[in-house]
Amino acid sequence: MSSWGGVTKKPKQPHAPQSNTPIPSKFVIPSTAPNHAVICAIALDEEPYIDEWIHYHLNLGFSHIYVYDNSDKNTLQNKTSSQVSIIHFPGKKRHLEAYDSFIVQHTHQHKWCAFIDIDEFIVLKKHKTIMEFLQAYDSCESIALNWIMFGTSHETVYKNEPVLSRFQLCSADINPHIKCISQLRAIKLYISSHYPQLREGNIYDPNRTIVSGPPYHQGSVDIACIHHYYTKSEEEFRKKILRGTSDEHPTRSLTELDGIHLKNNDVVNRDAYDTSRLR
Numbered sequence: 450m451s452s453w454g455g456v457t458k459k460p461k462q463p464h465a466p467q468s469n470t471p472i473p474s475k476f477v478i479p480s481t482a483p484n485h486a487v488i489c490a491i492a493l494d495e496e497p498y499i500d501e502w503i504h505y506h507l508n509l510g511f512s513h514i515y516v517y518d519n520s521d522k523n524t525l526q527n528k529t530s531s532q533v534s535i536i537h538f539p540g541k542k543r544h545l546e547a548y549d550s551f552i553v554q555h556t557h558q559h560k561w562c563a564f565i566d567i568d569e570f571i572v573l574k575k576h577k578t579i580m581e582f583l584q585a586y587d588s589c590e591s592i593a594l595n596w597i598m599f600g601t602s603h604e605t606v607y608k609n610e611p612v613l614s615r616f617q618l619c620s621a622d623i624n625p626h627i628k629c630i631s632q633l634r635a636i637k638l639y640i641s642s643h644y645p646q647l648r649e650g651n652i653y654d655p656n657r658t659i660v661s662g663p664p665y666h667q668g669s670v671d672i673a674c675i676h677h678y679y680t681k682s683e684e685e686f687r688k689k690i691l692r693g694t695s696d697e698h699p700t701r702s703l704t705e706l707d708g709i710h711l712k713n714n715d716v717v718n719r720d721a722y723d724t725s726r727l728r
Contacts, residue, residue, distance in 0.1 A: 482633065485512040486561035486579050491538065491547045493519040494692055495567040499528060501611050502567050505725050507532055509571060510578035511563070515555070517547040548639040556633040563630040564639065569596075570613070570676045570721045571630075582673060583630065586657075590635035590650035593660045595668030596624035596677040600713030604682035612678050613722040619676070621715040625664030628675050676721045683709055 488511050492499060503514055517538040518525040529535045538547050548564055555562075561583055563571060571594065576582035586592050599619045608615060629644050629652060636645040643663050644652060652660040655672035680686040683706065690703055 482557055482560045484560050484580075486563065486583055486630070487511055487513045487515065487555075487559045488563045488565060489515045489517075489548060489551045490564075490566055491517040491519050491544050492525060492567050494524075496524055497607075497609075498612055499525065499567055501613070501725075502570070503528070503533060505570055505613070505721075509573070509724070510580050513559070515551060516567075517543075517551075519543060519547075544642050545639050548642075548645075552633060552636050552638070556636075559633055561630055562633050563628070564642075564645075565628050565675065566642075568612075568678045568681075569628060570678070571673065572597075572676055572720045572724060573673050574670070574720070575672050579630075586653070586655075589632075589653045589657070590647050591629045591631035591645065591652040592673075593627040593629050593644065593652050593654050593663075593665060593668070594673050594675045595654075595665065595670060596626045596628070596675050597670060597718065598624045598713040599676060599678045599680075599718070601680055601682055601686070601710050602714060603710050606684045607682055611725070612681065613725050616678055616681060617717055617719050617722060618714040619716060619718045620713040623668055623670055623674075624677070625662065625666045625668065626677075627660065627663050627665050627668065676718070680709060680713070 488506055495502075499516070506514060513532050513534065515534045515536065516525060516528070517536045519538055519540070521539050523535075523537040523539075525535045526537070536547075551562075563579075565571065571579070573579070573582050576585075583592075597619050599616045602616045602618045604615060627643055631645055631647075635647050635650055637648045638646055640646045641663075644660075654660055654665070654668055656669055658667065661667075680689075686709060687703070687706060690705060
């Protein structure tokens with residue numbers, strides 16, 4: 450199954466009832482780290498997009514963003530600020546290595562960390578800030594958020610405009626792929642760019658159901674999700690295919706362009722755009 454198209458509708462299965470009381474865990478994580486949330490990301494040739502992405506997530510309440518620049522020339526070094534750290538990290542397929550390096554260095558400095566990419570935007574449906582959201586899951590080791598896949602919005606060429614205003618058409622289905630926001634002390638290592646191996650405990654969805662997978666077909670987007678702007682325009686996706694990736698996935702093929710405008714352009718979704726406008 451492709452990581453971005455051809456996803457069948459998820460089977461309708463009952464969710465655990467939502468509760469404002471976090472479920473108990475036998476794994477009690479020491480609370481020595483400051484109670485805030487950060488982001489760890491690895492980036493390759495993301496200069497046209499990263500300012501919007503950083504601004505969006507800092508406004509969502511993340512206290513710091515760590516970006517591992519996978520380019521050969523450290524092209525993002527000028528993005529460093531009091532809330533943004535750029536770590537030059539060149540080399541082929543170093544996605545998981547960057548995550549594990551971050552975990553080793555920063556476990557005692559931060560309580561929560563979201564491991565996401567520059568084309569992914571966290572969307573909160575019932576909470577104003579990321580910490581307000583995470584406080585409801587304080588006894589959970591890790592929270593999995595499902596993707597909503599955004600397509601080209603029938604755009605063929607790049608425009609120097611924000612991603613969130615250019616692309617507002619997405620798939621009508623919830624994508625079974627996930628990304629996680631985890632308590633750093635709970636993570637043993639990252640075994641996939643989508644989820645960690647925990648020392649103990651479980652990964653939960655926002656309904657506090659234990660996640661089996663990925664793929665995770667029982668996910669809900671009513672509380673929180675990730676908008677994944679995987680293709681952008683046809684021109685941008687062609688460049689993305691040709692440049693390769695920083696992760697563990699195999700080399701892409703230009704055949705992925707076939708029928709590109711027919712994929713993930715089903716319904717209008719302005720949730721991330723509206724979030725950016727309100728902050």
